[in-house]
Amino acid sequence: MATDQAKSPSIGTWAPVVGLGWLLPGGGHFLLKRTGRGTLLLVSVLSMFFLGLMMRGAMFQPQTGDILTTIIYCGGFLGDLASGLLYLLATWLGYAQPDIAGHVHDYGTKFLVGAGLINILAIVDAYEIAVGKKE
Amino acid sequence: MPKMNLSHFEAAVLFALFSSVVLGVITKRTDADRLRYGVRCFAYFMAALIGLGWLMRLGHG
Numbered sequence: 185m186a187t188d189q190a191k192s193p194s195i196g197t198w199a200p201v202v203g204l205g206w207l208l209p210g211g212g213h214f215l216l217k218r219t220g221r222g223t224l225l226l227v228s229v230l231s232m233f234f235l236g237l238m239m240r241g242a243m244f245q246p247q248t249g250d251i252l253t254t255i256i257y258c259g260g261f262l263g264d265l266a267s268g269l270l271y272l273l274a275t276w277l278g279y280a281q282p283d284i285a286g287h288v289h290d291y292g293t294k295f296l297v298g299a300g301l302i303n304i305l306a307i308v309d310a311y312e313i314a315v316g317k318k319e
Numbered sequence: 320m321p322k323m324n325l326s327h328f329e330a331a332v333l334f335a336l337f338s339s340v341v342l343g344v345i346t347k348r349t350d351a352d353r354l355r356y357g358v359r360c361f362a363y364f365m366a367a368l369i370g371l372g373w374l375m376r377l378g379h380g
Contacts, residue, residue, distance in 0.1 A: 224341075229337075
């Protein structure tokens, strides 16, 4: 048990990195002085998010029902939420695009979720750097 | 905010580009490996995009 505790990294080493990485895409990498990689992540997530907004993609709201509805809407909501401050700002500033038919809107919705999903990958990468699993 | 109209192809290329950048950045350990992996991911995205596009076109007759 003592060995397990010694192996697990303390929350103080990774929590600020994960928190900042969620709020600001690439922020965890900036905190860890990986500015080049952080900049690439920031530019990618920002570009995808703003392209999604310009294509008037819809933000998911959590809904339950049959299993497919629950997975799509709750998963989509979590994906949107993973963009951090971008999602919060867009919502607070009143972005509420209804889900309408059309391939551009549909791509926009996927870009908004995709931005959050690649930010999750960035957060996991920052976490691994913070706990010493990666350089 | 201006509204943007993209074709299927343009939107899919942009999606592939940004996803490939992130996959390259987070996956490998050296910059050369990251660049190579990012380019390879982008090529796979393009191959899937064009291949599936043709498959759907041929499937529709």
